[in-house]
Every structure is written in structure tokens, then in C-alpha cells.
Amino acid sequence: MTRFNQMIKQWKYFVFVTGVFSIQGSSENLEENLALKGTAVQSSTFYTSGATKAIDGIRYSPSGTPHPDETHTYCSITSNQLNPWWRLDLLDYYYIYKVTITNRGDCCLDQTTGVEIRIGNSLENNGNNNPRCAVTSLVPARSTVSFYCGGMEGRYVNMYIPNIQAHLTLCEVEVYGTAVNRKKVFLRMKLTSSVDTAAVNKTFLNQLQSSLGLSDVKLSWTRLPYRDVTHEEKKNNKDSC
Template identity: 65%
Template sequence: MLLSYLTITENLALKGTALQSSTYSIYGAANAIDGIRYAPGEASSCSHTDIELNPWWRLDLLDSYYIYKVTVTNRVDCCPERTAGVEIRIGNSLENNGNNNPRCGVTSLVPAGSSVSFSCGGMEGRYVNMYIPNIQEYLTLCEVEVYGTVKKQVIRMQVKAAENVDEAELKELVLNKLNQTLSDQDVTLTWRTQPNGKVFQKNRTVLKQSPVCSSLK
């Protein structure tokens, strides 16, 4: 019997709402969380502020989550220089429109039609801000993805397997099966590594349940 844990993360942005400091033409804040990374045309399906001092865009996740990754996608038609120096801030405060929350990272120039991801290490927060401080500029975002989890979205798994099982193959097999089952969900599955560097550990307790079971911890 082998014991392991899976952490489930999903693109939380799709469930949230968005605001921005101003809106240029028809390019509202919600365009950056519509699930469309790349679309042809001039800033198509992107959010876009006016040119202004300290422009910002804020995502409200509607609840506090542990944020592990934020991915930002630039427009496909132009203006990569506008993506430089965008601060990603995560937290629960709306002080200064949320722009005073702790910082996860700062973007460098993102080429047109490209995406860049930042590891946020489980920062906790309801609000995710994109903020360009101390400069007069447009802020354009074609997609913002926020991957995280609530505290209880960790699955404890027990798998009945032979003593000489190849753990690497087992890990891949179980993950592939779960991904197939959840193929219609926007989630990401990752294994939690044990302190000894392994994913699985042997459990001498034999359960009377089915060979594969899971419960929330």
C-alpha cells in the first residue's frame, strides 16, 4: 500500500470579477479573464486602460485563496514595452485600490503574443492586482491566469500496489487517469513531495476499501 498527496490548483481568475483604473474605448477589465489568451486583431479580447499615472487592474477572486502561480499574456499586435515593470500584488486589503498588498513579482518586457508566469509560493489573498507605479502609461492585459487552491484542496491517496512497483510509472499512470477524469475542468494537478524527496511512502495499514480511494484533508 502506497500513500501520497495531490494538490489541485485551478485558474481562479475565471470565477472572479475585474476592475481597472480607467477604460480605453471598449477594452474593459473583464476581457483579461475571459479565458482567451490569444486573439487576432488590435488588442482583441484584451483589457486596456487610458494612458495615466499609476494605472492598475484588479481581480477580485471573491474569496481568499493560496496563490501559487500567476500567468500574464500580452496582446499579439504590438506594444511589448508596455508590459515592462508591471507589479503583481496579492492580498486581502483594498488600501490604495489593492496596490499596497504584498508583491509576488514584477514583469520584464513580454513579447507580443507571449505569456510569462510567476511563482507566488502560496501567497494568500482575495485580490490580485496588476500595477504600474510612478509612471504615466497604458496598462494592457490580454489574459491574467491565477492558479491556486483553498486550504482543503489536497487529496490523500492510498494505492494498492505490488512491492516491486515502479513508482515513477505509477505516479504518471495515476496522474494521467485523474487528468482524463477532470479534462472538462480548468485544474492543475501536482504531486506533493515528501521530506525525503519521494512522492509515495509505504503504509503498512491495509484498508478494506477499494484499491484506489481519496479523501479531503
Template identity: 50%
Template sequence: MQRPMTCKGVYCVFFQLWILSGPAHPFTNVAPSGTASQSSTHDNADAWKAIDGNRNPNYHDGSCTHTEFGLPHWWRLQLPAMYRISSISITNRDIGADRINNAEILIGNSLENNGNNNPRCAVISSIPSSGTSSFHCRGMVGRFVNVYLSGTDPNGVLTLCELEVYGELATLAPTINAVVMGRNIVVVQRKLCWSDALFYCRDFYWDLLSIRSEEEWREMEEVLRIQSPHLTKHVWVGLRRYLMAGTWFWMSGDSMNFTYWEAQSVWQNTSPCGGMDTRNHFYWRDLPCHDHLYFVCLTDFKKYKDRVEFYSSTRP
């Protein structure tokens, strides 16, 4: 049987307060460092007001967001870097508190459907009037945080008075940064198989590298030539071959108007994964997909997602 707690004087007061409040949050709120946007704006209730550091739940005091009446409704935060998110806290307004009911909290790196196709952290069943509720996201990694209210009510709106994101910068492998024809790239110095390299680029940057012209290839050749002693013999790029045909394509969705293959093999005898030589002639060639190599990522986030979807049984 548990013994009853006993205490005396001021020590008891401090101990009881600690039990009620709990320890301090281990992470800092990183939301104010990001950029907010939303599906529409009503009555000057702009998206940035949900990350202004003010939890005031009174809408008329001017520190809450509000979308226009209609469908759909979403609010999005773009963080300045990739974060491993522990939890998200949302402060609801005082009047019309049910307007946030059944909204989804989404975290990820895709801007497809305005970011509303990203993985789900939680569904907001309800938040009390003027209340703040926390939702645990179990270390989900992403750069975009969405609050998405699909709904069916044509008179519905989405209102947030404050959204806080608690997490830490995601740990990344060492990289070599460069610019190729105006596009930012990183050569990631971590050995992964082709599919894991693709997911790594999509989780932390944008996609595996595509090379769209001879000029881009020559600039990429120069980057690899300088860094060659520090690289694997080949690096993965976004080359992929259709399994039932001999056609190669870029996973980023870019057109393949330029190629620089080492050899034109019969497609049935080749691997469907492509890489680039980091020495000698810097040819492209098919390589066993399970080879563990360094790889090259495009880092610029695109406004519209036109990448080729890729699925793996090892990826949830």
C-alpha cells in the first residue's frame, strides 16, 4: 500500500507546486523562427499571428488567425531547417472554440496539396475555450507543420491563437555544399543504398540530384573533381530505370534531355539505380541498388511537387 505524502511548511508548498506544473519543457519553442501562411485570411487575422509569442485567446485583441468562410482550411509553418519535433502546443480562441475540432496536425517535407498530404502527428478532437493543449509527435522529422481542417461545413473557419513547436535540429551527416547552375546542392558524406539515399534527400532536403544539361554536368564534374579524394568512387544521383522497360528518368521529375552514360547496356541486364563516377570521365552508370555510396541532394524546396513517387517495403 502506498504511504500518504506528508510535508510541513514552505517545503510542502514548493513540492506540491512542482507536482502540479511538472518539470520545464526540455526543448525551445522554434515556431517564431519560421514563416507562416494559410489558405485564406479574414479580417486581417494573418497567419503570422499564430507564432507571435502571444497566447491571448481573445480574437478581438488581434493576436489570432482566421481563414475566410468556405473550404478547405489550412495553416502552415515553414521552419528554417529540418527539426525532430517532440510536441506541438496550440492555444484555442475563447469564443467559437469548436471551430478547431477534428483538425489534423501534419509534419513533413512535401508541399504537395499545400503540405496537407504530409504524415499525421495527431487529430485535434477539441481544445477547451481559451485553453492550450499539447500533442506529442514522437520525434517526427520535418520542415513543414500544417493544421488542416478538411470538414464539410461551408461556413466553417480555422482559427489559431498560438502554435508552438518544441523540438531540436535534426542531426545530419557531413556535407559538401556547392552551387550548380544556380541550384544549391550538397554531397552527403554518408554511405547509403540508393533507396535510403533518396529518402534521406527527401526527408532533409528536396531530392536526389538531376542533371538537365551539359552545362550542369560540367559544373557537377568540377565539384566532384575537387572533392574526389574525399568521396566514394561513385555517388548516387536521381537516376532510375523503369523495371519493365529500358527508359531511364530523373526522380525529381526533370526531363532527361542530356545523358552521359558510360555504356549503353541491354536494359534487362542492368540495375535500375544510377550513379555518377567521381573520377576520370565522370560517366553515369547503373550500379547495384544495394551498394552503399555517398550521394548528391538538391536542397532547394520547390513550391510545387512534381517528383516521382517511390515506395519501399522497408519504409513505413
């Protein structure tokens, strides 16, 4: 048997494959208020009630007195305008399961009524075109209401009142979810020729879950594995001609 034939026989059992795959997973921590790590902006500002007042970690004023001046101190309020909005940038990508809104305690319940909660990764129309999680109904004064979003993925959380002129008031916005971890890895492996892509995926998913502590891991090839011919193999092919 020639060396070339021996090499052919070896190829039957071993091949080199090269591919690119992406890893997506989530780390579980549903008790952390993600909003506290983000930044906030809004369409306009009424008096001194800036956007960050809604993510300062204070649901109600410390004194408990529902005085208008304290609403200005502890709540975000836009000017009376058409289509007011407020946007939270989480600074990373998350699966969002719950958004909690706290209303002011003194008056003006309509300022937190009919608010669309939108979640996504786009800044088109200031983020107000992202998918909708829920729409608030009348939120009682000095109350906290939660809305469940089923793990919608997004970096931005918007509060949006469309098609009317109004103030938008938010005394506190809380967001709970899990981080989305994405990585792209270039991989070179030596595998038996009988091992298919599904078996490769299963092997690596098991290793990733055990070593990185990720859950809900997904692996997808952006370029399917292909056989890489070595310099020695090319030389033998040429000699056999």
C-alpha cells in the first residue's frame, strides 16, 4: 500500500473542520433591578423632574408626604407635549421578564395612564417603535404595578404615550430580567469523519454549560464545517498524479 493510499485510509477516520459559531446564553438573576445600572433620557423635562429621577431607587419620598414639590424631587415628568416618552438604556442586552412602575401620590393619575411599555434594541423613533410589552391602565396614586413581558429581548425600555398631548410622570421604573451573553469564537477541531455537526453541537453545548455556568445556551454555525487539506496532503495528491 502506497503512502498516498495510507493517507486516504486515514482520512476516513480523521478530518480537520473549521467553522464559526455563536454562543448565546443567559445568567439567572431575576431579583436585581437592572434599571439602577442604566441611564435615562426623556422627550422633555418639566421643572426639575429629569429622566434619572425614575431610576434613583426611591419609589416614594422619604417623608411620605404627597406634596407637589416632592413629586418634582423624586419623579420624572415631561412637559405637556404631544407623544411624550421616557427611555431607559440598560447598556447591555437582556431578556426582560418584568417591568414595574410606581405612580405619584398627590394627583394627576392620567400622567401614568395609557403608557406603552416598549422593549427592544432599536432607536428608531427614539425607541418607541420597538415591540410592545404592555399598556398601563389607571395606576392608583402612590401605588406600584408590575407588568410581565415574558423574556422580551432588548437593551432599551421605553415609556410612551402616543397620539395625545400630556405629561408623562414616572416616580420609579424597575426592570428585572437576565443578561444575554453573546460570543463569537473561531474554532479549529480534529474530529472523526463519522461525527456530524449535531454531535459537535451537543458536545460543545455540554462543555459550555458546565464550564461557564450558562443556561439556555444556543449554538449555531454561521459557516458549516469543511475539510481542510494539509500541506502534506496536497503534496501527496500532486505526487500521485
